[in-house]
Ligand code: SF4
């Protein structure tokens with residue numbers, strides 16, 4: 001059994017990406033991994049927050065790190081946006097003494113302190129590198145033979161921190177998909193941006209980016225796209241209808257979390273993976289593999 | 293406005309602007325550069341030329357997606373993305389943030405959520421934001437919202453922190469506020 005402290009983030013806990021949280025837990029269990037939720041965690045500190053009040057954002061983020069430090073385990077999140085913010089706070093608090101002093105003083109107001117010892121990890125890193133592809137392959141009950149999957153990394157799982165994969169041509173998700181028996185497509189725009197939260201404030205701009213992504217994925221013959229971030233899933237899934245209208249296209253690509261695809265291959269029941277939560281229905285593509 | 297150079301240098305990630313060689317790699321990498329009033333490379337040149345007010349009142353940094361492509365490609369190791377965040381914070385602080393994009397008000401609303409409840413129910417936040425800024429857009433979003441509702445993906449309420457944890461977070465943030473920012 002391996003143990004981690006788990007930071008779900010707002011979206012995968014009770015938000016729009018509940019299915020990510022469910023499937024992450026279900027798959028972790030199958031792999032003898034225990035994800036123990038960080039009690040009373042708060043918002044990661046988030047990019048929007050960083051942009052209006054940096055110190056407050058660092059402090060919001062650091063509260064989570066301070067709570068996690070007490071438990072002494074790696075802090076794992078399935079959300080790329082949380083991953084980037086928590087990692088950034090971690091390295092900046094270490095690298096900038098003045099910032100460390102201010103954050104320390106603010107944390108003290110809540111009777112907390114942070115010594116900078118927590119390792120922040122993304123869930124993909126845990127599965128790909130701590131567990132490994134062979135172990136994952138050994139749990140497969142229904143090989144996804146013949147399924148063409150576009151591996152969508154997005155930005156923040158591989159940038160900017162020198163992390164566990166290449167910042168522009170990452171491979172870990174490809175290998176994970178292949179260990180399930182499926183085929184990872186080339187998908188040239190695999191590590192380009194989905195528009196993030198600018199879909200709310202700058203819709204036209206973000207829709208243009210999403211359109212390019214869907215186009216790149218489908219031109220390679222992918223039958224579905226797999227993501228590692230709730231924001232990416234949301235943008236590609238719920239806006240697909242609007243994209244079709246605006247650009248007169250016919251995209252019909254289910255957008256799965258990588259943990260959902262793993263769960264299907266592990267023979268976990270569809271309802272435990274939240275397969276019905278997708279707006280673009282996934283049943284047709286996965287029909288022959290799904291456990292009911 | 294040499295003061296601005298100093299202020300930026302005081303913000304983590306901002307100190308790099310003195311090193312920029314104006315090669316333009318950041319601009320060439322940026323998915324949104326063509327929509328920015330000044331490209332990422334130009335912003336640095338302008339800051340160094342003392343054009344702080346033009347920089348801070350532009351739409352540029354508010355169109356940054358935080359995709360970090362510029363940051364991993366810059367030959368001088370400048371963290372352009374962090375610089376964008378720094379410019380956003382300074383624009384807010386100096387009351388110069390532009391109304392030509394809705395991003396500043398979206399970010400501000402988001403922060404208010406974090407401050408008051410510690411978490412952000414993002415779909416609920418989205419609806420609330422649409423209603424706040426542009427009811428017409430809210431109308432257009434109804435089909436999307438209905439399908440989200442049907443799939444059980446909207447929760448208007450975040451699962452709250454325990455009251456003592458909420459108080460702890462507020463105490464930390466109030467102290468941060470009293471410390472008066474980073475620089
Ligand atoms: S890539 Fe770096 S050095 Fe080149 S213009 Fe941009 S910030 Fe300056």
Ligand code: SF4
Pocket residue numbers: 318321322323324325332355356357358359360361362363372373376
């Ligand atoms: S992080 Fe921002 S400025 Fe840099 S390339 Fe991405 S959108 Fe452009």
